[in-house]
Amino acid sequence: MIGVWALVTFVVVIIVWNAVFKRNIGESMILGFLAVCAFAVIGGVEDGGSPLAAIWDGVLDSLTEEVTFAGLAFVFMSYVLTKTPVLDKLIDLLNSVLGRLRGGPVYTATVAGGIFGAIAHIGAAVTAAVGSVTVPWMKRSGVKPELAATVVAGGAGMGVSFPFSATMFILVGGLAAQGVMEPDEIVKPLALAGLWCLLYRIVLVFFLVRRNGIQPVAASDRQPFGLSLRAGWTSLLLFLPIIVPLLLTRGPLAEALGNYSAVGETLKKPVTLSDGTTLAAQPYAMPDVISLITWIPVLMIALVLFLGRKHLPRTASGWMSTIGKAAPSFGVIGITIIAAFAASNVLADLGLASQLEGVLAGLDAPAWIMAIAIGVIVVAIAIPLTASATMAAVGPVAVVALVGAGVPAPIAAAAVLIFASTEGASPPSGAPIYVAAGIARVDPVKTFLPLLKYYCLPILGMGVLIAVGFLPV
DSSP: OHHHHHHHHHHHHHHIIIIISOOOHHHHHHHHHHHHHHHHHHHOOTTSOOHHHHHHHHHHHHHHOHHHHHHHHHHHHHHHHHTSSHHHHHHHHHHHHHTTSTTHHHHHHHHHHHHHHHHHOOHHHHHHHHHHHHHHHHHHTTOOHHHHHHHHHHTGGGGTSSTTOHHHHHHHHHHHHTTSOOGGGGHHHHHHHHHHHHHHHHHHHHHHHHHTTOOOOOGGGOOOHHHHHHHHGGGGGGGHHHHHHHHHHSSHHHHHHHHHHTGGGSBOOOEEOTTSOEEOOOBOOHHHHSOHHHHHHHHHHHHHHHHTGGGSOOSHHHHHHHHHHHHHHHHHHHHHHHHHHHHHHHHHHTTHHHHHHHHHHTOOOOHHHHHHHHHHHHHHHHTTSOHHHHHHHHHHHHHHHHHHTTOOHHHHHHHHHHHHGGGGGOTTTOHHHHHHHHHHTOOTHHHHHHHIIIIIHHHHHHHHHHHTTSSOO
16 A cells, blocks of 8 residues: 555645645645655555656656646746736726626636536646636736636536546446446436536635625726727737637547548557556547647747737847746746656556555445545545546446445446546646646645635535435436
């Protein structure tokens, strides 16, 4: 159980160093990563290889993670936006339409997260796309930066809680191979489960808006719609960096491009589940070729540089000064993301998933106790791993365990996916947390407790209620 103890130590070290000793999250994450490395060196890795090689590979992988790039890119984008009037004009336009609604930007962020999640299915991409516009809008409307980041990161899980994500196909592919259920049986239960989760988030926003005293934008600060549209129509182009990659990866245009470029003629590697089941190699698709999480910030930065060119530096020394002022934010966010992913990689090498799978296989209890236990285990695995990796590791085993307790297979599968959807709201390793924090330019640790309290644990509870039939799907 060395992987389990390493995970516990990782979380405890971060909490103690940050909360008790009041040090920054960057230092805390580094110490947590070193604690995990100590377990690897002392206890060895699962495959019997070199612990030092596993640690080095984990660090290299974290440096090449697209979320690492995206987090830093969004920090830069957010900083540059503040130097131009582009975003101010867009916010004036949005306030003209929704500013009279109390908490309008927060509701918009939540509903947009559900819509985008049902299309894109990638937690960090959902956060990036929705947060690019709504986080600055929320801040301008009087919402605290940490709350804005929390709401956007908390919506990332809707990419998993709606059909038809890659995570869903990994799970149902393994279940179909074992004869537990047919792939199409999960579509309706998961869609309804996703709607329950969206409804919870909307109710939560209602509560947060009133608890935090968020008021409508004052009438004196709202321009008439016609005036704001004439003054800021070019700011609507900020949606293009979101729309263009989306059109190129999903829908008729993406299908036509895929056929033209023969993207689907190349196969991915087969996926082997922890129980030995091997899913056949699948063809590549446009989302595999064009990454939303990479291209949204790249296109956003390019567009901002163009639209705000009159307000940005025109000399090399001016740009050096601008970038230098953004450097502190780069440091904290960058170190935190790298340490989180490196620790996740080493925890995987320590056999965390297989060890928790063994715990799952040995469970034997009533349905409600099984649902709680399996939910906790899946959420624990989703802290260092992605939802897809979690489903590949323990998804089918978790579903079979619930089926053994009397839960129908499609409902059990939907509940397990809801458990895994907490990956984006599970500190300290959830990638969407750092994307949202980068956009909001806030210390990620300020979102940890709110994410656990408002999103991670309640969504875990909703998964349990779905499994036991209290929330019908």
